[in-house]
């Protein structure tokens with residue numbers, strides 16, 4: 039046998055070493071580096087991207103609504119994400135298992151695509167897993183801002199993540215980190231406060247949702263720590279809470295300093311805490327649509343703030359770049375993607391979006407580098423969260439939905455969110471805490487016995503609903519009845535007349551009024567009045583008996599003319615499913631500690647009016663809140 043020359047042996051040895059070093063991989067022909075979790079994320083991204091076609095890359099940039107997506111679409115287009123929009127559910131009162139089965143069906147379709155890239159599944163879990171029947175419904179953000187308790191909010195994030203995972207979902211479009219500067223805005227309750235420092239503090243929900251970046255871990259990169267956590271989404275970037283007269287999706291007129299000091303602080307903190315995604319706002323800044331704002335999305339957010347997750351559009355957000363929306367869809371796609379949007383919440387006509395973007399790339403209008411930046415960011419999040427290793431829902435979390443621990447946590451949040459605005463007439467002794475052993479009490483008002491009203495919008499349906507069958511929970515009336523002594527007679531009348539009130543010898547009355555549920559533009563209001571004749575109910579009851587008024591609203595409302603007649607006034611915001619938290623402080627088991635996260639105006643003519651303004655003349659200033667000591671509910 040011819041002796042192999044020393045040189046040829048060396049060449050063979052060198053080539054073998056190269057192949058092993060280069061691939062650090064076994065010789066297995068079926069091996070794909072991107073599927074190897076031992077490989078660094080950047081290597082997995084590079085390996086996968088070099089295998090992807092343009093259509094598969096654009097597919098990853100596409101998010102489709104669950105109501106129209108099919109297994110074939112997921113498989114054939116390599117779709118990056120599916121969502122359930124506000125109120126969308128597999129079917130009414132679907133259980134956690136039903137949700138998980140649906141999500142897993144979609145996921146298995148994605149895994150059967152050519153490259154098997156799994157989807158992330160998004161939903162608006164904005165105050166608990168609120169689309170889902172019998173999930174724990176936490177107070178909306180405005181109430182959490184009143185708690186001034188970032189640790190509580192982090193714990194709520196962790197509980198929400200568990201309930202979202204109970205349904206097999208791995209991505210929450212939360213938190214909204216708007217600074218609501220005008221209560222006429224229909225989304226003011228989704229904001230923690232008008233004060234950017236409070237908003238910034240409450241981004242603590244992000245490590246709750248996603249997990250805490252480990253000590254020594256790299257700040258400022260997308261992070262997800264475990265199968266019991268979900269991706270978060272800071273929204274809506276930027277200035278959504280500062281629009282003219284609070285008109286939703288309108289124009290935020292402010293200079294650079296105003297934008298950075300009022301509306302940006304939450305994003306600084308969110309990025310440091312590893313937020314994985316950021317959603318762009320429908321609104322405009324000084325006339326420029328945010329969805330088309332390359333300077334703020336790419337130059338500032340990505341290049342200056344070094345955000346390394348992915349930027350997602352809002353629902354049909356790129357369509358709304360034009361007026362009317364969709365008037366020139368190709369132009370909208372060009373502007374939105376060029377601005378730096380990485381994933382588009384289409385959500386229905388995915389082929390129109392994919393075809394438009396494909397054409398723009400083929401015509402060299404949008405460079406391949408922009409597509410690659412978007413896909414790299416999306417894949418970075420997917421690899422970082424372990425999605426390729428754990429793509430399917432984990433049944434061990436099914437029991438977390440609506441668990442008693444979470445309801446107890448929500449009850450704690452309700453207690454801490456209530457703000458005591460008045461407690462007694464002038465020199466009279468305080469009215470609160472109320473006695474549990476009164477002989478007969480009246481509970482009145484449209485919001486006393488209505489779980490839907492106390493949960494507000496984004497609850498089971500997009501706009502929220504009315505009544506006690508919407509989901510599981512405890513009404514404020516139910517909580518009061520549980521809290522008082524057995525011998526105490528509790529009389530409930532939603533809208534009593536004055537004679538009725540006078541004819542009974544009530545020890546005191548609790549009047550629960552407020553706003554009807556709403557979401558987004560449907561909540562925009564010019565007068566901010568109480569619903570269901572709340573003013574009349576207050577007048578009739580409070581003129582006849584000692585009264586405590588509890589306002590269930592997403593924001594400060596017009597109340598000033600009535601305050602003199604009230605013996606006590608409590609802002610309950612939108613407390614959610616655990617009404618017992620209201621009774622806990624009304625009867626002194628816990629003291630009032632909440633501080634208003636919003637300026638409470640006297641009249642709407644004063645608006646917008648924020649702390650620090652020259653003519654600041656509120657009914658109750660930002661930060662106002664009377665305290666009471668717990669009496670153990672004597």
Ligand code: GLC
Pocket residue numbers: 122123124162211273352353
């Ligand atoms: C909505 C909202 C946004 C939400 C999205 C998906 O229009 O603006 O907050 O996450 O659509 O439901």
